[in-house]
Amino acid sequence: MEFTLWDILRNLLLAARWTVVLSLAGFLCGGLAGGLLLALRLAKAKPLRIGAKLYIEVFQGTPLLMQLFLVFFGLPLLGFDVQPWLAAGVGLTLAASAYLAEIWRGCVEAIPLGQWDAAASLGLHPLQKLRFVILPQALRIAVAPTVGFLVQLVKSTALTSIIGFRELVQTANVINNATFASFTVYSMLAVIYFVLCYPLTAASRLLERRLRLSSQ
Amino acid sequence: MATSLEFGWLSDAAGALAHGVATTIFLIAVTTLFGGALSVAAAAARRSRVAWLSGLVAAYVELVRNTPFIVQLFFIFFGLPGIGVRLDAVPAAILAMTINLSAYGTEIVRAGLDAVTSGQREAGLALGLRPRAVFLRVVLPQALRAIFPALTSQIVITMLESAVVSQIAVRDLTYEADLIQSRTFRAFETYAVVTVIYLVLSLLLRRVLFAGGRRALGLGAG
Numbered sequence: 001m002e003f004t005l006w007d008i009l010r011n012l013l014l015a016a017r018w019t020v021v022l023s024l025a026g027f028l029c030g031g032l033a034g035g036l037l038l039a040l041r042l043a044k045a046k047p048l049r050i051g052a053k054l055y056i057e058v059f060q061g062t063p064l065l066m067q068l069f070l071v072f073f074g075l076p077l078l079g080f081d082v083q084p085w086l087a088a089g090v091g092l093t094l095a096a097s098a099y100l101a102e103i104w105r106g107c108v109e110a111i112p113l114g115q116w117d118a119a120a121s122l123g124l125h126p127l128q129k130l131r132f133v134i135l136p137q138a139l140r141i142a143v144a145p146t147v148g149f150l151v152q153l154v155k156s157t158a159l160t161s162i163i164g165f166r167e168l169v170q171t172a173n174v175i176n177n178a179t180f181a182s183f184t185v186y187s188m189l190a191v192i193y194f195v196l197c198y199p200l201t202a203a204s205r206l207l208e209r210r211l212r213l214s215s216q
Numbered sequence: 217m218a219t220s221l222e223f224g225w226l227s228d229a230a231g232a233l234a235h236g237v238a239t240t241i242f243l244i245a246v247t248t249l250f251g252g253a254l255s256v257a258a259a260a261a262r263r264s265r266v267a268w269l270s271g272l273v274a275a276y277v278e279l280v281r282n283t284p285f286i287v288q289l290f291f292i293f294f295g296l297p298g299i300g301v302r303l304d305a306v307p308a309a310i311l312a313m314t315i316n317l318s319a320y321g322t323e324i325v326r327a328g329l330d331a332v333t334s335g336q337r338e339a340g341l342a343l344g345l346r347p348r349a350v351f352l353r354v355v356l357p358q359a360l361r362a363i364f365p366a367l368t369s370q371i372v373i374t375m376l377e378s379a380v381v382s383q384i385a386v387r388d389l390t391y392e393a394d395l396i397q398s399r400t401f402r403a404f405e406t407y408a409v410v411t412v413i414y415l416v417l418s419l420l421l422r423r424v425l426f427a428g429g430r431r432a433l434g435l436g437a438g
Contacts, residue, residue, distance in 0.1 A: 061372075061418045063379035065390060066411040073403035151282065158284035162383060169286060176294060183298030186291040190283045197282035 003179045009188060015171035016192055022157045022167060025089050027150060030096025037101035042108065044126070052101070059098035065159050067091050072163045088160035088167075096153055103149060107142040108134060144207035151200045155193070168192060225400040226409065229392075236392030237413060243306075243388060244375040244421065247313040251374070252367070254314060255321025256356065262326055273322065280319030285377045288312050293384045309381040309388075317374045324366045328359030357433060364429040371425060372418050379414070389413060 040052035059067065071094070072087040080086075111134050119133040161170035172189040176182050262273040280288065289312040292303065303311065332355050340350035360367075382391035389410060397406040429435075 058415060061376075062411045062414045063376045063390070065379040066407055066414060069407040070404065070411060073397075073407060077404055155284035158286045159380065161286070162380075169284070169290070172290070181298065183295045186287070186295030186298075190279075190287050190291055193283045193287055194279065198278065201278070201282055 003175070003181065005184065008175055008179065008181065008185060011175055012168060012171060012185075012188055012192055015166065015168050016196070018165070019154065019157050019167045019196070022085075022088055022092065022160065022165070023150070023154045026092035026096050026153055026157070029089070029093040030100055030153075033093055033097035034100030034104065037097050038104045038108070039130075041101055041105050042130075056098045056102050059095050060102070064091070064095055064156055065162060067095055068159060068163050084160070084164040084166075087163055088157070088165040091163075092153070092156060092160070095156065096149075099149055099152070100146070103145045104138070104142055107138040107145070110141055111137050141211065144204050144211060147200055147207060148204035151197045151204070154196055154200070158193070221405050222402055223405055223409075225396065225402055225405075229396045229400075229406075232392045232396060233389070233410070233413065236387065236389035237417070239387055240375070240378060240389045240417065243309060243313060243378050243381065243386070244371065246310050247317055247374060247378075248371050248425075250310070250314045251317035251321055251371075254318040255325045255367075258318060258322040259325035259329055260351065262322060263329060277319045277322050280316060281323075285312065285316050286380045286383065288316060289380060289384060305381075305384045305386045308384060309378070309386045313374055313378055313381070316377070317370065320370045320373075321367060324363050324370060325359065327366075328363035329355060331362050332358045360429075361433050361435060364433065365426070368422060368425040368429065372422050375421055376414065376418060389417075 037052050037055065040048045041056070043049055043052075068087065068091040071091040072082060072084070075082045075087065075090070115133055115137065116129060119129040124132065157167055158169045161167055161173070164170070168189060172185050176185045179185065258273050258276070261269050262277075264270055289309065292312050293305065293308040296303065336354055336358065337350055340354040341347070345353070378388060379390040382388055382394060385391065393406050393410040397403040400406065
């Protein structure tokens with residue numbers, strides 16, 4: 001069977017869907033878990049704070065590949081039947097939550113302490129303080145680095161090929177084995193990732209610049 | 217629950233793990249040297265008035281930062297042979313890691329160079345130093361002092377990402393773990409142990425680079 005350039009490209013583009021789906025799933029689930037982690041990280045109770053900090057440091061201080069392996073081989077020990085897509089989703093969610101919580105913590109801490117005091121003087125309880133005073137301001141700062149993190153997340157999905165998830169890199173490997181057109185296949189692969197990531201990078205940069213201008 | 221964790225294999229595997237750790241440390245040490253030097257050179261080129269040179273570096277930085285490390289590695293190791301450029305696994309890994317670190321390093325060093333006020337350069341020139349000496353002895357040391365914590369973090373990230381080079385059969389820590397778990401069938405325990413080793417490595421690497429950086433840049437031991 002003869003593979004044309006178009007065949008290679010078409011198959012890679014079809015596989016790119018799964019890279020996008022996994023990125024979005026990791027972002028949504030990781031964002032929810034990251035919000036929870038942020039709440040723990042800012043909690044009054046010290047054990048909660050320290051627990052959240054430890055979680056973040058472990059996930060930022062170990063290779064994502066090891067985290068994926070631990071989920072992939074660990075979930076079956078707990079009695080779950082693990083498909084690669086599930087391990088990939090869970091692994092990326094856990095990792096993304098750690099990074100997002102840390103990014104957002106920086107944004108919350110950038111809000112002057114006077115804002116907390118002002119909120120307290122209005123008689124708001126801690127959750128109300130966050131909801132009505134701190135978060136609306138922190139969110140504005142958080143958008144640019146969060147979009148920037150999306151780039152990292154899209155790139156991270158490439159590692160799930162190693163635990164057998166059929167995304168871009170794995171598909172490229174399969175096509176390469178069938179066609180031996182290695183230079184073409186891996187060049188196209190790189191270009192597709194670039195096309196996915198560069199708009200996000202540019203958007204993040206633009207948002208950051210706009211925020212800087214508006215705060216001057 | 218029926219499953220229990222089992223670590224009896226660890227005593228037999230210690231030698232292999234130590235070998236893997238040594239390879240991982242070797243890779244990041246070489247990458248730090250090459251990548252550090254390349255970052256400084258590329259940052260200087262990025263700020264040069266020669267438009268094509270500056271543009272070339274900008275394109276390189278964007279290309280690398282917007283593609284995954286594993287794709288860069290596979291492109292070098294599997295893709296380049298397609299046009300006749302064949303590299304062994306270890307040089308391919310070092311090349312990929314250096315290219316990756318340098319792209320991030322260039323941006324970091326550039327930010328540091330931008331932060332040094334132009335008065336420093338003018339003062340150096342006024343003292344009769346040549347432009348090259350002004351850069352190397354006046355501007356660069358001040359820039360590095362400002363950014364070496366960020367550079368340290370980036371080197372640690374590169375070390376963690378280097379786990380992927382196991383995929384092209386470089387015998388690093390992850391590769392040894394793959395071998396051990398295929399022999400013992402204790403995949404979870406093996407990767408758990410290796411994850412802890414990586415965590416310790418990243419903490420140690422951060423300390424060593426930080427202490428070394430402070431000393432090299434004359435900031436004292438503080």
